[in-house]
Amino acid sequence: MKAKVLIVGGGVMGNAIALSAARFFDPLRQPVVLLERSALASGSSGASGAILRQHYADRMIGAMARDSMRAYSSFESRTGRTLGFQRAGVLTLAGPSRPETIERLTRNVDQQTELGIRTQLLDAEGVRALVPNIEVDDGVIAAWEPQGGYVDPTTTVEQFAALARTYGASTRTGVEILSIDVREGRVVGAETTEGHYDVDTIVIVAGAHCRHLLQKLGVEMPLRVARVEQHFFRMPSDDLEDDSGALGETSSWALVDLDDPLVSEGEADPDEAIKGLPHPVILDLEYGFYTRCEANHGRTRVCPINYDPQEIFDEPQAKSAPRPELAERARELLVKRLPYYADEPMVGEQVSWFPLTPDGRAMIGPVPGVEGAFVAAGFADHGFKLAPSVGDGMAQMIAGEPVSAFDLEYFDPARFLDFDQTEDWSGRLYL
Numbered sequence: 001m002k003a004k005v006l007i008v009g010g011g012v013m014g015n016a017i018a019l020s021a022a023r024f025f026d027p028l029r030q031p032v033v034l035l036e037r038s039a040l041a042s043g044s045s046g047a048s049g050a051i052l053r054q055h056y057a058d059r060m061i062g063a064m065a066r067d068s069m070r071a072y073s074s075f076e077s078r079t080g081r082t083l084g085f086q087r088a089g090v091l092t093l094a095g096p097s098r099p100e101t102i103e104r105l106t107r108n109v110d111q112q113t114e115l116g117i118r119t120q121l122l123d124a125e126g127v128r129a130l131v132p133n134i135e136v137d138d139g140v141i142a143a144w145e146p147q148g149g150y151v152d153p154t155t156t157v158e159q160f161a162a163l164a165r166t167y168g169a170s171t172r173t174g175v176e177i178l179s180i181d182v183r184e185g186r187v188v189g190a191e192t193t194e195g196h197y198d199v200d201t202i203v204i205v206a207g208a209h210c211r212h213l214l215q216k217l218g219v220e221m222p223l224r225v226a227r228v229e230q231h232f233f234r235m236p237s238d239d240l241e242d243d244s245g246a247l248g249e250t251s252s253w254a255l256v257d258l259d260d261p262l263v264s265e266g267e268a269d270p271d272e273a274i275k276g277l278p279h280p281v282i283l284d285l286e287y288g289f290y291t292r293c294e295a296n297h298g299r300t301r302v303c304p305i306n307y308d309p310q311e312i313f314d315e316p317q318a319k320s321a322p323r324p325e326l327a328e329r330a331r332e333l334l335v336k337r338l339p340y341y342a343d344e345p346m347v348g349e350q351v352s353w354f355p356l357t358p359d360g361r362a363m364i365g366p367v368p369g370v371e372g373a374f375v376a377a378g379f380a381d382h383g384f385k386l387a388p389s390v391g392d393g394m395a396q397m398i399a400g401e402p403v404s405a406f407d408l409e410y411f412d413p414a415r416f417l418d419f420d421q422t423e424d425w426s427g428r429l430y431l
């Protein structure tokens with residue numbers, strides 16, 4: 001078997017890259033092949049909140065989130081395929097109990113405006129008017145992104161894969177990469193559970209398992225994982241309108257401005273944006289958690305913003321049971337902000353792993369010292385919203401085209417060449 005481009009990993013990154021790369025290469029002479037050892041979206045991607053927000057302190061991430069938002073929100077009108085995109089709006093809160101969050105949020109809003117991202121700064125009264133029954137003190141401020149929202153993670157990965165196949169890529173599940181053959185400093189092949197591939201270019205997008213695969217290339221990179229728990233509470237249905245359609249269907253209000261949210265005319269109507277859901281996505285910098293409704297599952301997801309520096313590992317831990325005290329903490333934070341969740345039962349929980357780098361920036365680019373090998377890793381809790389940009393940039397890189405999707409140097413894995421591997425580090429997340 002032969003692959004011009006062999007992509008290792010069938011998450012959102014692998015499939016976004018397959019979709020973009022397939023457009024550059026002739027499927028018969030230069031096949032693009034994606035191998036996934038389990039099912040598509042069986043890693044972090046399927047467990048993801050898939051929240052699409054553009055509120056970041058990091059300018060590069062903000063710009064990529066903006067460009068990717070455009071790709072996500074126009075996907076249905078461009079391709080006729082749905083990703084379950086819902087423009088629920090994203091409300092980022094900062095408050096007086098953590099004054100540094102107020103300063104940060106104000107700075108971020110200025111930056112978003114410079115980047116052409118529509119954001120409105122609200123005071124406490126504005127927040128109360130936007131989200132019924134929310135508890136905010138008078139000094140609270142918020143950034144309201146009416147164009148933000150989320151997609152359905154598994155549907156998105158499957159649709160990227162399906163579209164990539166129409167461009168001639170093949171996506172093969174249940175196939176594991178066992179080893180990678182390197183000759184004279186260049187990738188030449190790969191051994192897999194379905195046999196040998198002659199390979200020209202390999203792209204490692206194996207999520208939390210990238211470090212392990214890079215070691216197969218003889219390359220040691222500082223990648224670790226943070227353990228995080230997400231909790232799910234029953235989504236209150238009181239505010240759902242009778243005529244809002246079946247739960248889980250994209251209701252018509254969510255289709256406003258789908259073509260190009262960034263250049264659409266006029267002001268988005270907040271009432272329009274959150275109709276049919278009890279509240280928008282809330283990123284709470286003051287209390288340290290975020291939450292989104294998952295109407296198709298009848299539940300609301302809650303996740304802490306920060307991870308515990310004591311809970312950083314080299315690899316995901318096979319057996320890691322959820323901890324009751326973290327569920328209690330999640331409920332406490334949620335109820336403090338949205339008291340009507342007090343009586344809602346917990347309906348699920350999951351343990352997940354955020355891949356980290358020491359400087360909090362992902363690695364996207366050539367693997368140092370191994371010609372023909374590329375990696376995209378270390379996206380922590382924000383990779384889903386960036387996947388279209390990463391896919392475009394990686395495809396441009398592989399095809400030898402100028403990279404317009406992001407700054408190559410910013411994400412270059414080679415910045416870690418001199419990193420002291422014995423150093424203890426816990427990374428950081430971008431907010």
Ligand SMILES: Cc1cc2nc3c(=O)[nH]c(=O)nc-3n(C[C@H](O)[C@H](O)[C@H](O)COP(=O)(O)OP(=O)(O)OC[C@H]3O[C@@H](n4cnc5c(N)ncnc54)[C@H](O)[C@@H]3O)c2cc1C
Nearest residue numbers: 009011013037043044045048049050051177207383384385
């Ligand atoms: C709980 C959680 C919530 C999140 N919420 C958000 C959010 O709201 N918004 C956002 O933007 N981001 C979010 N993220 C981050 C985002 O989901 C990830 O950054 C993104 O999904 C990573 O995609 P990936 O394709 O790189 O990795 P993955 O989805 O992990 O895919 C890697 C794949 O590689 C496969 N693989 C591994 N080894 C091999 C091998 N040897 N051979 C073949 N296949 C292999 C695995 O089976 C896996 O399917 C969240 C992440 C988590 C864990």
